[in-house]
Amino acid sequence: MTTYLDLHILQLVPPSCINRDDTGSPKSARFGGVERHRVSSQAWKRAARKGFADLLDAEQLGERTKYGALRVAEKLRGLRPELSEEEALEFAGEVLKAAGITMDRKHTDQTSYLVFLSRQEIERFAELAAGLADGNEKLSKKDARAALVGTTAVDIALFGRMLADAPELNVDAACQVEHALSVHKATTEFDYFTAVDDNAPEDNAGAGMIGTVEFVSSTLYRYATVDIDTLAANLGDRTAAAQAVEAFIQAFSLSMPTGKQNTFANRTRPDFILAEVRTDQPVSLVNAFEKPVANDGTALASAAVELARYAVDGDRDFGTKPATSLFLVNERASTPELLSALDGRSTAASFPDLISAVGAAVSEESGK
Structure with a gap:
């Protein structure tokens, strides 16, 4: 039996451009036959990872970087400390190359691609490099790659890592x-702006700069699921997995991608959160919105009802139910x-209580 956490969030976002495409427009997608506002999963995963810094010790986190050697x-x-910067960088590069990680040909302080490394792995690589600096024999690939075994970084355990040169x-x-x-259907709008040159002559009435910025406002449905058993296997400890889940709920719920944040000051918090621990399979509830809800000032309340009814109806039809279900809703x-709709299925809770209750439920279900 596999245990999953499903996290469903409804969040009203005011005029903003938190995630742009290659033309600078807010990302979008067609769903249910109409254009929708879209925020990519990568953007929100990045925002959640940044949020971990305030919730977990640095030693529990990783770094995704091309500057691994540095x-x-x-x-x-x-x-x-007796080593110069150049000497230290040379030994560091040797260790990474011994592990099979390709270095950039032009920049000795960079790998040829982004590598997700935990702080512990960086420390272990440094210890191996110290051995080389002390005159130890050439490092074997087996010993170098051993430094990458048994990561305990929460973000790597959650979001994974791919090393093309070391798939094992x-x-x-x-x-x-x-x-x-x-x-609901979402329409992109344009903000026409001008900027005034503070040092322009008094007789110059023109603007120093003219431009446009695209933006959109919407009520977003956000969904994430965590395979608790895989998380525990990655971290090597079920207690650590429960703690990671609690940090993830807080970081994912309260994070916000930072695109054009200075322009729009669009930071909001979720209006509705449904957190469910399941032992059957993960279930996204996005199909509740195939038919777009009316965007007439009641979209948020209507969407919450549609989501709850779709969840209840789906479990009734398939003969399933969540092991634990809690929700947070604002006025x-x-x-x-x-x-x-949620009566008899889910329990109302404050955000701190929801987090701790899910953590306890994850520990209980994972231990069965």
């Missing part, structure tokens, strides 16, 4: 994140229809 060299100089060291992602979609999204 990071190893920095740790190496802490172990062997790949980490299967325990978490999947759906592209956020607006629950704008709370209606008698919503509370009626």
Whole structure:
């Protein structure tokens, strides 16, 4: 029996451009025959990863970087301060190459691609590099790659890692994140702006700069699921997996991609959260919005009801039910229809209580 956490979020986002395409327009997708506002899963995973910094110790997190050699060299100089920066970088590069990681041909401090490394792995690489600096024999690939075994970085365990040069060291992602979609038809608008030159002559009435910025506002449905068993296997400990789940709920729920944030100050918090621990399979509820809800000032409340009813009806039809279900709802999204739909299925909770209750449920289900 596999245990999953499903996290469903409805969030009202004001005029913003938090995730852009290659033309600078807010990302979009067609769903249910109409154009929707879309925020890519990559954008929100990145935002959640940044949020981990305030919730977990640095030693519990990884770094996705091309500057792996530079990071190893920095740790190496802490172990062997007599080494110059150039010497430390040379030894660090040797260790990474011994592990089969391809280095950039032009930049000795960079790998040829992004590598997701935990802080512990960087430390272990630095220790191997210190051995080389001390005159030890040439490092074997087996010993170098051993430094990448047994990662305990929460973000690597959740979001996975692919090493093209060392596929046996790949980490299967325990978490999947759906592209956020607006629950209604969303139309992109344009902000025409001008900028005034503070030092322009008094007789110059023209603008120093003229331009446009595209933006959109929407009520988004956000969904993520975590395979608790894979997470525990990646971290090597079920207690650590429960703690990682609690951090993920907080980071994913409260994070926001930072595109054009200075322009729009669009930071909001979720209006409705449904967190469910399941032992059958992950279930996205996005199909509740195939028919777009009316965007007439009631989209949020209507979407919450549609989501709850779709969840209840789906479990009834397939003869399933969540092992644990909790929800948080603010005043704008709370209606008698919503509370009626969730009655007997889900328990209302504050955000801190929801997080701790899910963590406890994850520990209990994973231990069975």
